[in-house]
Amino acid sequence: MKCGQQIKEVLDIHSNKKKSQNESKKIILKQLLRVKLNDPNRIFNSYPHEISGGQKQRVMIAMALICNPKILIADEPTTALDVIVQKEIIDLIKELQVLTSMSVLFISHDLSLVSELANKIIVLRDGKIIEKGDTDKVLNNPKNNYTKDLINSKPPINYRLEKLPTIDNGSSRTYKKIIIPHEKRITNQRKIYSKIPILKAEGIYKKFIEKKSFLNKSKYFEALKNINFKLYPGETLGILGPSGSGKSTLGKTLNFLDPPTSGRVFFNNKVINANKKNDLKNLRKNIQLVFQDPYSALHPKKTIGNILIETIDHYENNNLEENISIAKKLLVQVGLPHDFFNRYSFQLSGGQRQRVVIARALAVKPKILIFDESVAALDISIQAKILNLLAELRTKLELSYIFISHDISVVKYISDKIIVMDKGQIKEYEESDNLYKNPKSSITKQLVNSIPGIEYRKLR
Secondary structure, three states: OOHHHHHHHHHHHHOOOOOOHHHHHHHHHHHHHHOOOOOHHHHHOOOHHHOOHHHHHHHHHHHHHOOOOOEEEEEOOOOOOOHHHHHHHHHHHHHHHHHHOOEEEEEOOOHHHHOOOOOEEEEEEOOEEEEEEEHHHHHHOOOOHHHHHHHHOOOOOOOOEOOOOOOOOOOOOOOOOOEOOHHHHHHHHHHHHOOOOOEEEEEEEEEEEEEOOOOOOOEEEEEEEEEEEEEOOOOEEEEEOOOOOOHHHHHHHHOOOOOOOEEEEEEOOEEOOOOOHHHHHHHHHHEEEEOOOHHHHOOOOOEHHHHHHHHHHHHOOOOHHHHHHHHHHHHHHOOOOHHHHHOEHHHOOHHHHHHHHHHHHHOOOOOEEEEEOOOOOOOHHHHHHHHHHHHHHHHHHOOEEEEEEOOHHHHHHHOOEEEEEEOOEEEEEEEHHHHHHOOOOHHHHHHHHOOOOHHHHHOO
16 A cells, blocks of 8 residues: 555544545645655655655654544654664654644663653563653663663763673673773774785675666666775774665675675685686675574574574585584574574574574674674664674684674774765775764764764763
């Protein structure tokens, strides 16, 4: 169904008086304008897959408000959105709340995000209220240990921790806060950048056909434009940018899942030839991708053991017993018990599934892991556990990471350097702390200014 039809369905069900097609369309177009969709006719006639994530969320808000409710329940409305769109949605809800005098029940796992909107906060655990009060009081002087853990699980802005506190390690009880000194970080980076790059991108362009034509010239969309960078052994390179900036396309281009239209990719100082099967097999073995959604990344009808063995078997010439042993060791390596070997993905939580996806990526002993929004869909406490795991694996296995995300606080925490992308181009390429403190491009400034809860987080 088109977006306009879906909103009309809600209007028809809840209206006391039946409206004509023209009346309904007029009301819906007005509502789409109200939620800052400046091309309401196009949105009205579009299918959901034809509009962006931020536009979809605005349509959902328009749908919820079409009958002028007294209360809006917003359940994780911004979880999968980039920080710029997230801020726009939060500002929109606040603005509409003032205009309509409605109450908002905002449900989220992210207390820093809640701080942007809420007057009061209720913290739930296991179905029970464990803390409640005014927003400032709960955030700046939490009483419950669980609340403290939730607040501290988000990577801090002004310093870098060796290990993030999580619900398990107890930030308020047994957890020992160790800040990485700036001098130690600089020394580590000197070691990293004294080596020969393991991966190099030179003049990468990627075009997609937008419109095919037999008679006229086909139209192309340039997703990547002249991308140049180097990745060093042991380095974590962050790739930051809003939705549609080309981040994910770059990730797929680097291991030739979607080969570049032009330009060169070097691995271990050797240029990759897309026409040579051995080149591609070797590259894909050494550069593994970890995608955003662990739910769709794992086959629901295969056990976790079979998923891991299938990957090992593709690259290694082992017998079944050896593969089973390797698979079980991989599970332990990512913090899962042996008995997960016989489980199915639907029996696991989101964080556990993401650990399995990481285990599968490690199964072929790669040199580089590319994480494409791999913690974006996880709640804050699980996100902290995964980030701790990645830091541990990088040191233990001497891996290099490319970490793609729209969340600047997460990218800054884990990265040595950051590339900021917008509209398929590199807008900034800088050491992560310097980039945060002195953003130069307008898009970087916008990303920094969109970090939720920035004021209270600076006090931590």
